[in-house]
Amino acid sequence: xxxxxxxxxxxxxxxCLSQSAIATELNISxxxxxxxxxxxxxxxxxxxxxxxxxxKCDINQxxxxxxx
Numbered sequence: 494x495x496x497x498x499x500x501x502x503x504x505x506x507x508x509c510l511s512q513s514a515i516a517t518e519l520n521i522s523x524x525x526x527x528x529x530x531x532x533x534x535x536x537x538x539x540x541x542x543x544x545x546x547x548x549k550c551d552i553n554q555x556x557x558x559x560x561x
Contacts, residue, residue: 496558498532504548
């Protein structure tokens with residue numbers, strides 16, 4: 494099951510970042526981050542790769558449910 498919204502929010506909180514800070518790094522709007530976190534929309538593969546590099550994680554860690 495895809496859980497990118499929840500995982501993105503967990504990573505963002507872990508690193509104490511705002512949606513705006515991530516949006517600035519990815520050169521997108523903070524509204525896009527909000528929509529992803531609320532599963533109202535999904536990111537494209539290019540931004541998914543950027544997110545994985547930004548958070549220094551595997552793409553699968555963003556996409557799928559993992560037990561903590």
